[in-house]
Amino acid sequence: MTWMRWRPAMEEALYGAEGFYRRPEGPAGHFRTSVHASGLFAGAVARLLGEVDELLGRPPELALVDVGAGRGELLAGVLAAVPAELAGRLRPYGVELAARPPGLPDAVVWTAAPPEGVTGLLFANEWLDNVPLDVAELDEGGVLRYREVDTASGRERPGAAVAEADRRWAERWWPVREPGDFVELGGPRDAAWAGAVATLERGLAVAVDYGHTAGRRPPFGTLAGFRDGREVAAVPDGSRDVTAHVALDAAAAPGVHSLWTTQREALRALGVSGARPPLALASSDPVAYLRALGGAGEAAELTDPAGLGGFGWLAQPVRMPGPPSLAGLAGWQTLVP
Structure with missing residues (x-):
């Protein structure tokens, strides 16, 4: 037997030489994130990126920093969704410990740590839950x-x-x-997120994860394992993902305005509603109706409050106002670390 505290055990199991996140199949071989569920998610991030660009005055170079980039699926989706004018100024970064995946657009800079001093959008989808604790x-x-x-x-x-x-x-x-x-001791996650936010000269930092806030802490903890598309025991042996939900209020970087809402509300504000297309479209344009119906199903999965829609979105503007689509949400809660 090899007995270890949970933090070093998770570190080795997830990111060691034979760790889960270095496996060739990548996370998509074991579980679905919002990125894998639908291209609508990348489209929503692209719309958010456009708002950030406007608020920053359309800088000559705009960074998109994907922290915990997996195999670059979100970056590829956003690059395909942004208008040509913005794409020409966009500097995309994939932050990931695994090797650069094949087939990624040449424009993407693949790096093990967030770049320093950039201006733009830093987006971390299901990253903090895998920071060992x-x-x-x-x-x-x-x-x-x-x-x-x-x-x-x-x-x-x-x-x-x-x-x-x-x-x-x-x-x-x-x-x-x-x-x-x-208690799941979230100090390392707080430090990791604060460090990521601090790399922004100006812009918006967003963390998306299953999470909880004070008064709603899970009484029995949240450690879980995932392998081959199903939940399994949280054994830190390198064969599976090992994850725990995030104390989002603790993670909010100090000294920076912090807002929190659910993915359901955030994506709806960014145009992902899940509403069914009008039935009349089935008669006038059956192909368009079927396409819209498929999109509505994908949007419903992304915004399902019992599933992906239950994720928390923690947003922290750095030397810029909050994006109108998100800042205007009635459901935003201000977090004070």
């Missing part, structure tokens, strides 16, 4: 202890008392009171 449990003596996991079987046991920084994070963001209470 530790799990802790309150013992009978009132001591918060790290959980250790056997990387082969997934069995767990209590370990050492948590470090002071993790204890303070739990007290601030995810307080535990009863023996046996669990």
